[in-house]
Structures are given as structure tokens and as C-alpha cells.
Amino acid sequence: MQLFSRLKQAAGPDWTGYVEHEFVRCLGDGSLPEAAFRRYLVQDYLFLVQFARAYALALYKSPTLVDMHNALDGVKAILDVEMDLHVGLCAGWGLSRADLDAAREERATTAYTRFVLDAGMQGDLLDLQVALAPCIMGYAEIGARLASSAPMARHADHPYGRWIGEYAGTAYQEVAAAFAGWMDRVAAIYANDPRLPRLEALFRQASLLEADFWQMGLEAAGPDRSVVRP
Numbered sequence: 001m002q003l004f005s006r007l008k009q010a011a012g013p014d015w016t017g018y019v020e021h022e023f024v025r026c027l028g029d030g031s032l033p034e035a036a037f038r039r040y041l042v043q044d045y046l047f048l049v050q051f052a053r054a055y056a057l058a059l060y061k062s063p064t065l066v067d068m069h070n071a072l073d074g075v076k077a078i079l080d081v082e083m084d085l086h087v088g089l090c091a092g093w094g095l096s097r098a099d100l101d102a103a104r105e106e107r108a109t110t111a112y113t114r115f116v117l118d119a120g121m122q123g124d125l126l127d128l129q130v131a132l133a134p135c136i137m138g139y140a141e142i143g144a145r146l147a148s149s150a151p152m153a154r155h156a157d158h159p160y161g162r163w164i165g166e167y168a169g170t171a172y173q174e175v176a177a178a179f180a181g182w183m184d185r186v187a188a189i190y191a192n193d194p195r196l197p198r199l200e201a202l203f204r205q206a207s208l209l210e211a212d213f214w215q216m217g218l219e220a221a222g223p224d225r226s227v228v229r230p
């Protein structure tokens with residue numbers, strides 16, 4: 001079984017609490033308040049900056065040149081492609097680069113990004129990949145599900161259609177599949193049964209922090225958007 005499938009199974013409701021969060025449901029049916037999406041966009045810009053650092057750390061933690069190239073491709077994809085796409089999406093919502101650069105990191109952003117970086121600092125490449133996996137694989141799952149379950153998402157006037165289309169698109173789906181393959185190849189060298197509980201804990205914690213990230217977005221739309229945590 002793929003390591004990702006195994007980790008997802010072990011995370012159970014903590015995984016579904018992330019990929020099926022209310023923010024995601026409302027994004028899909030278009031009912032997400034604009035204020036929630038705007039806060040998400042700003043924080044996601046700050047998130048991407050830290051994520052580029054995490055991929056750079058993966059390069060440093062890489063045991064082979066092949067791994068280094070994979071990590072370097074990730075750094076370049078974020079800095080040269082993802083960032084521009086994101087800044088373009090933000091511009092469509094009236095957020096300039098200056099607005100993004102001036103924004104203060106919300107605590108949920110700090111908590112999640114520094115957790116991932118610390119997992120990588122403490123551990124080896126596999127620990128870092130596992131901490132990154134909910135982010136990369138979760139968005140592929142969410143994009144694919146929303147595009148198939150919300151036919152309106154393909155419609156030009158769906159407010160969040162561009163976001164959904166990006167993650168549902170072949171290019172991103174391929175990035176996620178390539179990441180899962182890379183993690184499996186590294187796991188074939190480094191993973192063993194005694195390591196599994198630690199890897200599962202990292203994956204679960206990152207999934208919970210992803211759910212907190214959605215929640216932070218929802219809270220911009222008012223205090224009544226809080227959800228009861230299990």
C-alpha cells in the first residue's frame with residue numbers, strides 16, 4: 001500500500017475533518033463568504049513563502065542527488081509558478097502584492113508552517129515529506145472532489161471556480177501523484193515498523209493544522225462560524 005494511503009487511514013476523522021471542512025464545502029457550493037476567502041488568500045501567500053523554505057530544507061535533507069532535484073523542482077515550482085498564480089488570483093480579489101507583503105501572519109499560519117519546518121529540522125527527509133503530505137495530497141483530493149461533485153464549479157461565474165480548477169487540473173494532480181511516488185521511494189529506504197507511529201503522528205498533526213487553517217478563514221466571516229471540535 002502507498003504510504004500516503006496508510007497515513008490517511010491511520011489519521012481517520014482528523015483527515016476527513018480537514019478535507020471535508022465546512023470551508024471546503026462552502027467553497028464548493030459557492031456559499032463561502034468573501035471575507036473568509038480573502039483572509040485565506042492573504043494567509044496562503046504567507047504560507048507559500050514558508051512552504052518554499054520547507055522545500056529548501058528538503059533539499060538540504062536530501063540523501064541523494066535525485067532527491068535534491070525533486071526538492072529543487074518543488075522550490076522552483078513555488079517561487080516561479082505557484083506564487084505568480086496566487087498573486088494573480090489575489091489581484092482578482094482586490095489584494096495587491098503590497099497588501100500581501102504587509103499582512104501579519106495569523107497564529108494558525110505560524111503554527112502550521114513552523115510545525116512543518118521543525119518536523120524537517122528534527123527528522124530526516126521522510127519525516128519532512130510526511131509533514132508536507134497533507135498539504136500537497138489534501139489539496140489534490142479536495143480539488144478533484146469539488147470539481148466532480150459541484151458541476152457549477154466549472155462554470156465561469158462560480159466565485160471560486162478558478163481556485164477549484166487549479167487544484168482539480170491535470171498539472172496539479174500530476175504534481176501530487178509525483179510527490180506521493182517520491183515519498184514512497186524515500187520510504188522504501190528509510191521507513192520501518194518502529195518509525196510508523198511517529199510518521200502517523202506527524203501526518204495527523206499536520207492534518208489538524210490544515211483544518212485550523214480553514215477555520216481561521218471562516219472566522220473572518222464572523223464569530224458564529226466556529227465549529228465544534230471532536
Ligand SMILES: Cc1ncc(C[n+]2csc(CCO)c2C)c(N)n1
Binds near residue numbers: 048078175210
Ligand atoms: C494551507 C495550504 N495547504 C496546502 C496548499 C497547497 N499547496 C501548498 S504549496 C503547493 C505547491 C506544491 O508544489 C500547494 C499546492 C496551500 N496552498 N495552502
